[in-house]
Amino acid sequence: MVDIAKFKPKTVYVIYIAATPEKVWQALIDPEFSKRYFFGFAVTVEPRKGGAFRILYPDGRVHGSGEVLDWSPPRRLSCTWLIEGMPPFDQMPECIVTYDIEPAGQAVRLTMTESHSWEVPDEILAGGRSGWPAVLSNLKSLLESGTTLTLDNQGPPPGMIEAVTKAVAEKPWLRQ
Numbered sequence: 001m002v003d004i005a006k007f008k009p010k011t012v013y014v015i016y017i018a019a020t021p022e023k024v025w026q027a028l029i030d031p032e033f034s035k036r037y038f039f040g041f042a043v044t045v046e047p048r049k050g051g052a053f054r055i056l057y058p059d060g061r062v063h064g065s066g067e068v069l070d071w072s073p074p075r076r077l078s079c080t081w082l083i084e085g086m087p088p089f090d091q092m093p094e095c096i097v098t099y100d101i102e103p104a105g106q107a108v109r110l111t112m113t114e115s116h117s118w119e120v121p122d123e124i125l126a127g128g129r130s131g132w133p134a135v136l137s138n139l140k141s142l143l144e145s146g147t148t149l150t151l152d153n154q155g156p157p158p159g160m161i162e163a164v165t166k167a168v169a170e171k172p173w174l175r176q
Contacts, residue, residue, distance in 0.1 A: 049070065091168040
């Protein structure tokens with residue numbers, strides 16, 4: 001069981017989407033729809049607290065997995081998140097990704113929070129800071145216009161892979 005109290009928010013993104021909470025919720029949990037905004041990755045969620053959470057490569061292999069910590073449709077989805085299909089990331093501790101959906105007039109305020117149980121180096125957090133805005137912008141565009149953005153995939157930020165490799169070797173999360 002995950003001790004949620006040990007996890008602290010490290011990255012938080014807020015966007016506004018011209019859609020209903022139900023449409024945003026459905027977009028977050030529908031595998032076929034998620035492929036369209038999540039760059040080919042399918043998000044699968046077993047719809048209950050304690051259920052399985054998966055992110056699948058286009059070929060069906062598991063990229064990431066976790067457990068549903070909060071299943072409160074259409075307001076809150078929170079899952080542990082462990083990257084399995086990408087060494088050396090597969091040796092890192094899990095994080096928690098939470099989506100909070102709130103009505104905001106004729107729109108929805110979507111807040112995505114990534115929380116960690118250890119002091120994550122900035123070089124590693126830089127990966128999320130480059131990836132999450134692209135995913136969330138694609139989600140917004142797809143829900144509002146029916147099309148996704150054309151974005152360049154520039155790969156991980158400089159120093160990120162080295163920082164992950166160092167963290168895996170030193171395992172600072174065991175000392176915290």
